[in-house]
Amino acid sequence: MKTLDFTRHRFCVAPMLDWTDSRCRFFHRLISKHAFLYTEMVTTGALIHGDHHRFLQFNAVENPLAFQLGGSNPLDLAICAKMVEDYGYMEVNLNVGCPSDRVQNGRFGACLMADPLLVAECVSAMSQAVAIPVTIKSRIGIDERDSYEELVHFVDTIASAGCKTFIVHARKAWLSGLSPKQNRDVPPLRYDFVFQLKKDFPQLEIIINGGITSLDQAEEMLKNVDGVMMGREAYHNPYILADVDRRFFGADSHPLSRQAIVAALIPYIQEQLKNEVRLNSVSRHILGLFHGESGARGWRRAISENVSQSGADEKVILEALKFTEQ
Structure with a gap:
């Protein structure tokens, strides 16, 4: 039985390709005991046809930890979700936000926002295969499909398949013309879209991501959403995590110097x-x-x-x- 805890994601460190590997996460866990951590995105093909143990192994101290999958085939995603659960991860997250050419060529990542019914099918298959929560990380839209109404339709469709937790990068993605790096900076941030999602879907857990650079900013965000996810700032300035346990999880322990x-x-x-x-x-x-x-x-x-x-x-x-x- 999947239960939803609206406090576990109050502060998360984003999945970042080539950055948030197991060694990075071990280091981050020395600084914060409670921040929810994510793996780099790994494709279903890499797990099914490659050395799955190399991708799935992790140190138990890294928990609470989620594994992020990339893929668009429901059966493959269900198989991989079960692998993730069997290795002891607390959550499996489906990437519906990465805009890179490689991801688009494999028909997963942000381009899936154009096909919410397929994403719903993927989520349903994964949810039936595991007992751990299945979550989504997306953008607010793609290309010209960037209206709030289209975002609502996307979230509503996926939620109907059983997904209760949405991590939303508050920028749309341009699938052509911008590099992945530019897609992290150029499209304007629309925090209001994500805040409105929480108002319109109070039964869902909404976590905001994108452009969050301080704990003060993160705390302010929590007036409108259930959780915040910090990416590049947490990587380049990792000691910012030292006050996360006290400020976001009520811990009375003192961080290591x-x-x-x-x-x-x-x-x-x-x-x-x-x-x-x-x-x-x-x-x-x-x-x-x-x-x-x-x-x-x-x-x-x-x-x-x-x-x-x-x-x-x-x-x-x-x-x-x-x-x-x-």
Whole structure:
């Protein structure tokens, strides 16, 4: 039985391709215990025809965690949703928002917003296959199909298939003429569309995404929606997550200092190196840890200049830490 908890998504970190891998999520979890985390998008084809264990494995400390799928075949999505559930994820999320050419060529991502009946079929198949929640991440529209009425039709159609949680990037997507990067900046933000969705669908959980750069802004958003999702700011300035547990989840615990986070990360780095994982696979995610702090530039430079040297290990990180102590 799927139950809806309107507090679990009060603050989420967005799924970001090539960024929010397992090592990034382990690092983020050292900073916040309660922020809801998402994997990078993985296609159904990669899971069914590739090394599914490589994509699905994660460290249990990363929970609460959702797996984001890309695909448009209901049967394939149902099969993959069951894999996701069996690996211990708390939620499976369907990507209906990515505008890249590769995604469009595979007929999934944002282009699916033009076919809400197919998305509903996908959601229904996934929901029947698993007991964990099936959620949607979408845009507010695509190309010229960007009216509020069309968004309402999309949400209403998908909700009728059993989806109760919608994560909405408050920009439309241009499927041609703009790169994925431009699609994150060029189309104007329409927070009002997402706020109105919550008014019109009070029974649904509505989470807003797009352009959120501070916790003050995120808290203000919660007057109108059930949750907020932060993307690039959380990645480039990860210590912003340090106050999330207190402000959004009522925790009375004190966050680790930046230096304590590095200390906690060292055993993990050592373990990864033993498994023949390159140091850069971890270190690239922590470059922004001292964002805005004294020594931040020295920290980034010391890591970037030494991480690729032969035999680079945790000592590179410890040496870089000295720049933050001056």
